[in-house]
Amino acid sequence: MDIKSFKKKKNNKYDIFFKDGKSIELYDDVILKYNLLLDKKIEDSMYDEIILYNSSLDAYYLSIKYLSSKMHTKLEINKYLEKKEFSASIIKETIEKLEKNKLINENEYLKAFVNDQIKFTKNGPHKIANKLHLLGIEKENIYDYLSTIEDSIWEEKIKKLIDKKIQSNRNYSEIVLKNKILQSISNEGYDRNMINLLLKDYDNISNPNIIIKEYNKQKRKLSKKFDGDALEFQIKMKLKAKGFNFDDLKKHL
The missing domain is CATH 1.10.10 (Arc Repressor Mutant, subunit A)
Incomplete structure (x- = not known):
C-alpha cells in the first residue's frame, strides 16, 4: 500500500492517506517504528501488525489520560478499556505495561x-x-x-454516630433506641460487638419528655375503655411493650 501523504493531527496522531484513496490514523510512534516516512509504503504482510501496535498505543495513552485525574484499580481500567472496545489481549498487555511503569499501584x-x-x-x-x-x-x-488501623479510630467514629442518633431521637425508649442505633451503625459497616461495648457507656439516653408524651398518648386512647387501676395497668403494659421503664415514668410525673 503506497502512501500518498501524511496529515498531522492532535495528540501525536497522523492521518495516513494512500494512493488507492484509503486512509488510516496512526500515532507518530508507529510511523517512526515502521519507518513509514522514508519508505512511503506499508507492506500488506505488515499492515495487521501495524494496526495492532497502534491499537496497543491507543489503549495505553487513553489509560494514562484516565489515570491523570485520579488513581484507578486494574479492574476499573479493564472496564474502561472494554467500553472503548479494545481486545482482551490488548487490555491485558496495557495493564501489565502500566504496572511495569508504576502507573498503577x-x-x-x-x-x-x-x-x-x-x-x-x-x-x-x-x-x-x-x-x-x-x-x-x-x-x-x-x-x-x-488491621493496621487503630480501634480508637473506629470507636471515635461510632461515638459520633451514636451521639447524632441520640440527639435526633424524638420517639423511642432507651431500649428501642439502642437497638435501632446498633442496627443503623452496623449497617454502615461497623463491628456489632464494638458498637455494643460503646453503647454500654450510654445510660438514660432517652429524652424524659418522650416517655411522658407516650404516657399521655396511651392514656388518651385507653381511657375510653379503662379507668382507675385497670387503666394504669394497661398503660404500663403498652409502655413496657415499647421498651419504656415504668419506674422512669414515675420520676418525671
Missing part, C-alpha cells in the same frame, strides 16, 4: 481509599472492604491494611 490505591473513607465518610471497615473488593482489590490485602 493497587497498594497505594488501597491506602488512599481507606484514608479518604475514614476522613470524609461515615462508612465502617466492613463497608469500606466491600467497596474495595468491588473495585477488584483482593480481600486479603484489604483486611491486612484495615
Whole structure:
C-alpha cells in the first residue's frame, strides 16, 4: 500500500492517506517504528501488525489520560478499556505495561481509599472492604491494611454516630433506641460487638419528655375503655411493650 501523504493531527496522531484513496490514523510512534516516512509504503504482510501496535498505543495513552485525574484499580481500567472496545489481549498487555511503569499501584490505591473513607465518610471497615473488593482489590490485602488501623479510630467514629442518633431521637425508649442505633451503625459497616461495648457507656439516653408524651398518648386512647387501676395497668403494659421503664415514668410525673 503506497502512501500518498501524511496529515498531522492532535495528540501525536497522523492521518495516513494512500494512493488507492484509503486512509488510516496512526500515532507518530508507529510511523517512526515502521519507518513509514522514508519508505512511503506499508507492506500488506505488515499492515495487521501495524494496526495492532497502534491499537496497543491507543489503549495505553487513553489509560494514562484516565489515570491523570485520579488513581484507578486494574479492574476499573479493564472496564474502561472494554467500553472503548479494545481486545482482551490488548487490555491485558496495557495493564501489565502500566504496572511495569508504576502507573498503577493497587497498594497505594488501597491506602488512599481507606484514608479518604475514614476522613470524609461515615462508612465502617466492613463497608469500606466491600467497596474495595468491588473495585477488584483482593480481600486479603484489604483486611491486612484495615488491621493496621487503630480501634480508637473506629470507636471515635461510632461515638459520633451514636451521639447524632441520640440527639435526633424524638420517639423511642432507651431500649428501642439502642437497638435501632446498633442496627443503623452496623449497617454502615461497623463491628456489632464494638458498637455494643460503646453503647454500654450510654445510660438514660432517652429524652424524659418522650416517655411522658407516650404516657399521655396511651392514656388518651385507653381511657375510653379503662379507668382507675385497670387503666394504669394497661398503660404500663403498652409502655413496657415499647421498651419504656415504668419506674422512669414515675420520676418525671
